Amino acid sequence: MKNVLTLTLLMCAMVFSAEMAAQEFSGMDKSPMDMASYPSDYKISDKAVRVIYSRPQLKGRDVADLAPAGKVWRTGANEAAEITFYKGATIGGKNIEAGTYSLFTIPGENEWTIVLNKNLNQWGSYFYQDSGDVARVQAKVSKGDESLDAFSMTFQEVDGGVHLVMGWGTERVAVPITFVM
Template identity: 35%
Template sequence: MNSRFRYLTFLIILFSAFQSNVFAQEAVTPRPSPAAIVTMKYDETYVKLTYSQPHKRGRDIFGGLVPYGHVWRTGANEATEITLTGDILMNGDTLKTGTYSIFTIPQKNQWTLIINAELGQWGAYNYNKEADVMRFDVPTQHIQGTVWEPFTITFEQKNDTADLMIMWDQTRVAIPIQFLKE
């Protein structure tokens, strides 16, 4: 009888642990701004960009939710990150192999794009200008009649060149990239 009691107790504990695990998984809700990854490759160089996609949801975006003239994480949640397995030219300047954070400073007619060496940042709250690897301005394009509901980053690749496209609401920014021959 004692062994039956131990066996029954074991089964109850095992069942309880299983049930707790199932309920814990059900309690997890998806992020309102889901993670997204875009990639491209040329020869031996691979580029991966990881970011989170906030949605417009009827809000005024640039100059409103994302104020002009302030450093922005370029998405939601964690700061956007780019990983390179080979050197590239970005806006004509060399960006070395590695992983970097991407920040921007949106303005109405141009954005400042910032490549920063500090990783794992939540938002731009602890942005450190001293860790900037490069910084340059790119013009904005206002797209009449087009509304990107989710914040979107993509690559438009043409062989050894590409544009890193950042799009949200009626604003688009194109950052020229060129792969370097090894």
């Protein structure tokens, strides 16, 4: 009887293990999610700002085709990027309260319009409403030495604050941010 019980338990374990191993995964996202924060040191838990976004790849295409000039862009791929200010800040000269905002951009040849919007959890920019805008600021476009295939964001420390730097292809856009102490 003891052997029958042991055999039964063993067979049940094998059946459930096979079912778990047979689960299908949808594969890697072609535009994986990423995050940038300031300070970027993972040992510092007192962050001032964090941005979460997805990283589309150029794969031989033009930035202008994927983020057309003059049109609201979700600033990445998939869901609209979201930026969280953990303390009050000034971005491009406009005061921003601590909180989380959707981050949209309107690319241009010489400058991009940076848009902070209070409506969260938006897929792309398909349902973007300018009535939710909290701030719009201009940021100059410059050219980088290397071409980035994956859209990327980082924070770069500068005198008096940081720049949120966005890069794709050879385009670079730096958005000045200072924090309210």
